[in-house]
Amino acid sequence: MTKAVGTLVLLRHGESTWNAENLFTGWVDVPLSEKGQAEARRGGELLAEAGLLPDVLHTSLLRRAISTANIALDVADRHWIPVRRDWRLNERHYGALQGKNKKQTLEAYGEERFMLWRRSYDTPPPEIEPGAEYGQDGDPRYAELGDELPRTECLKDVVARLLPYWESSIVPDLRAGRTVLVAAHGNSLRALVKHLDGVSDEVIAKLNIPTGIPLRYDLDEQLMPVVPGGTYLDPDAAAEAIDAVANQGR
Numbered sequence: 001m002t003k004a005v006g007t008l009v010l011l012r013h014g015e016s017t018w019n020a021e022n023l024f025t026g027w028v029d030v031p032l033s034e035k036g037q038a039e040a041r042r043g044g045e046l047l048a049e050a051g052l053l054p055d056v057l058h059t060s061l062l063r064r065a066i067s068t069a070n071i072a073l074d075v076a077d078r079h080w081i082p083v084r085r086d087w088r089l090n091e092r093h094y095g096a097l098q099g100k101n102k103k104q105t106l107e108a109y110g111e112e113r114f115m116l117w118r119r120s121y122d123t124p125p126p127e128i129e130p131g132a133e134y135g136q137d138g139d140p141r142y143a144e145l146g147d148e149l150p151r152t153e154c155l156k157d158v159v160a161r162l163l164p165y166w167e168s169s170i171v172p173d174l175r176a177g178r179t180v181l182v183a184a185h186g187n188s189l190r191a192l193v194k195h196l197d198g199v200s201d202e203v204i205a206k207l208n209i210p211t212g213i214p215l216r217y218d219l220d221e222q223l224m225p226v227v228p229g230g231t232y233l234d235p236d237a238a239a240e241a242i243d244a245v246a247n248q249g250r
């Protein structure tokens with residue numbers, strides 16, 4: 001018989017100001033919009049209503065994920081739990097597209113190239129130039145990365161840089177029976193879901209994660225999801241929000 005380990009809860013940050021402006025964001029450290037803050041509060045309410053109270057938090061190094069977790073945990077009265085943060089949970093680096101408008105990019109390059117850059121598994125956008133306005137050169141939080149600082153990433157690159165953190169830091173918390181909240185981003189969470197559910201390279205292109213709605217995964221002893229795809233704490237809101245993400249740029 002398989003024995004359940006701790007519970008994993010994935011939370012994509014609430015709407016950011018750049019989500020609202022329809023700009024490619026990636027590693028640019030933009031804040032939550034007011035709507036995003038409200039989504040984070042709702043996320044916290046959903047956690048509390050479900051009695052799904054995190055014991056530990058893992059976040060990226062970006063304030064939209066950090067603020068979302070802080071707000072949600074405050075609402076759920078779990079603001080005091082231990083926290084670890086790591087660049088490996090960051091959003092996919094969007095290369096030279098960072099700061100560009102999605103609609104204008106779609107119009108300039110066409111549907112096929114736009115979707116290849118947004119959702120193909122292994123085609124990264126063009127690299128960002130050294131010293132570019134929306135690059136991360138010289139950002140102290142990435143100092144230890146040195147030459148490893150990404151200049152662009154495809155989802156395959158995100159899977160490769162995320163899995164070492166999953167194995168070394170998140171899995172031990174799950175094996176200890178903890179309820180683990182991972183507050184991160186659309187594409188870093190798509191990378192994690194791909195790994196957990198064994199989603200193919202083709203199918204992951206069509207999988208989108210909504211902002212601010214906790215996604216619960218109960219895992220068995222082999223860390224396989226008991227319910228494939230997990231369970232959104234508000235499935236109706238999730239379905240609507242997933243369509244909105246898929247249609248960005250239009």
Ligand SMILES: O=C(O)[C@@H](CO)OP(=O)(O)O
Nearest residue numbers: 023024025026091118186
């Ligand atoms: O801009 C980004 O960083 C991401 C997430 O907001 O966008 P997309 O959904 O187009 O990958």
